[in-house]
Amino acid sequence: MTYLTKPKLHHPDLPKNELGFTRRDYEGAISTLCAGCGHDSISAAIIQACFELSLPPHRIAKLSGIGCSSKTPTYFLGNSHGFNTVHGRMPSVLTGANLANRDLVYLGVSGDGDSASIGLGQFAHVMRRGVNMTYIVENNGVYGLTKGQFSATADRGSKSKRGAVNPEEGIDLAMLALQLGATYVGRGFSGDKEQLVPLVKGALMHPGPAFLDVISPCVAFNNHEGSTRSFDYVREHNEAVNQLDVITVRKAIETEYAPGTMQEVRQHDGSVLRLRKLDQAYDASSRINAISFVSSHQAKGEIVTGLLYVEGDTGDLHEALATVDLPLNQLGERELCPGRAALEKFNQGLR
Numbered sequence: 001m002t003y004l005t006k007p008k009l010h011h012p013d014l015p016k017n018e019l020g021f022t023r024r025d026y027e028g029a030i031s032t033l034c035a036g037c038g039h040d041s042i043s044a045a046i047i048q049a050c051f052e053l054s055l056p057p058h059r060i061a062k063l064s065g066i067g068c069s070s071k072t073p074t075y076f077l078g079n080s081h082g083f084n085t086v087h088g089r090m091p092s093v094l095t096g097a098n099l100a101n102r103d104l105v106y107l108g109v110s111g112d113g114d115s116a117s118i119g120l121g122q123f124a125h126v127m128r129r130g131v132n133m134t135y136i137v138e139n140n141g142v143y144g145l146t147k148g149q150f151s152a153t154a155d156r157g158s159k160s161k162r163g164a165v166n167p168e169e170g171i172d173l174a175m176l177a178l179q180l181g182a183t184y185v186g187r188g189f190s191g192d193k194e195q196l197v198p199l200v201k202g203a204l205m206h207p208g209p210a211f212l213d214v215i216s217p218c219v220a221f222n223n224h225e226g227s228t229r230s231f232d233y234v235r236e237h238n239e240a241v242n243q244l245d246v247i248t249v250r251k252a253i254e255t256e257y258a259p260g261t262m263q264e265v266r267q268h269d270g271s272v273l274r275l276r277k278l279d280q281a282y283d284a285s286s287r288i289n290a291i292s293f294v295s296s297h298q299a300k301g302e303i304v305t306g307l308l309y310v311e312g313d314t315g316d317l318h319e320a321l322a323t324v325d326l327p328l329n330q331l332g333e334r335e336l337c338p339g340r341a342a343l344e345k346f347n348q349g350l351r
């Protein structure tokens with residue numbers, strides 16, 4: 001058996017969301033990851049975010065590559081669409097699915113090996129093309145599934161469990177996403193659910209390419225002294241710049257903040273992202289500011305977390321390509337097969 005189903009018993013008083021679903025309706029099979037793995041906390045945050053946003057499970061498509069992180073979609077959203085692709089190829093499959101059916105909410109889940117090594121080219125192009133999706137990398141600095149080799153996000157000078165020192169520069173995927181044009185970029189930590197759940201909610205509501213780098217310690221191979229992806233190291237070097245509140249259009253905006261302590265971003269669908277600034281100097285609406293702030297803090301060994309950058313009113317790949325408004329499976333035969341004359345005209349246009 002490759003997965004274990006959960007018993008269907010529900011407590012009758014479990015809180016329900018606007019659709020009448022409980023949190024249990026957003027869960028998946030029982031996790032077979034190592035006890036304490038950061039990835040399980042990210043799955044819990046995704047479940048919480050989808051439950052709180054009252055997303056209809058059948059309208060979500062979850063896609064992943066290969067790795068412990070890429071196995072996790074089995075453990076959440078058991079009533080949603082799912083596609084487990086080849087190692088590093090999730091972005092192209094997600095792009096194709098999104099182009100065929102723009103009505104679904106796309107959630108790509110990947111690992112640092114999956115996205116920063118074999119899948120780096122795919123990662124770059126899905127960001128620069130502006131695919132409307134939430135892309136989460138569960139970043140532990142190692143290839144967990146194949147027993148703990150350094151991945152391309154491991155910091156130079158960090159130590160493996162057996163004491164080997166990583167001689168290569170690490171890739172910061174959040175910085176890359178910023179440079180490549182993602183319009184919502186955040187960094188979270190699997191050990192900080194209070195920060196992570198709103199980051200995931202904001203990403204799911206965002207109408208463009210949203211990227212989250214979530215530091216997620218691997219307790220089996222990368223949670224020792226000398227690692228820069230251990231629970232202790234991340235807690236000691238975590239520099240949170242803001243705390244996010246996601247206000248959907250259905251909810252009234254009430255909270256008051258002192259001037260200068262809050263940054264508000266209104267999104268395309270009317271929802272509002274409110275950033276309670278923890279660092280007064282941090283401006284999440286400037287891509288250049290985000291790049292310079294994150295890199296200067298990185299040089300001091302600090303891990304900057306929070307919503308690093310967001311653009312309010314953004315377009316996506318469908319807008320750039322001027323595609324049809326309806327998903328392909330809702331088009332009739334006439335639109336899908338307009339006849340020989342239309343094909344001839346189209347071919348002439350390409351000559």
Ligand SMILES: Cc1ncc(C[n+]2csc(CCOP(=O)(O)OP(=O)(O)O)c2C)c(N)n1
Nearest residue numbers: 067068069087111112113114142143144145
């Ligand atoms: C084409 C191909 N090459 C190599 C592998 C072996 N492999 C499986 S998972 C993996 C790395 C996984 O690392 P990561 O994406 O960081 O996920 P983690 O297990 O750390 O969550 C590798 C190299 C593979 N499955 N397919």
Ligand code: SF4
Nearest residue numbers: 034037068144218219
């Ligand atoms: S090997 Fe590491 S990444 Fe994989 S399940 Fe265990 S703790 Fe998690």
Ligand SMILES: [Mg+2]
Nearest residue numbers: 111112142144
């Ligand atoms: Mg990994």
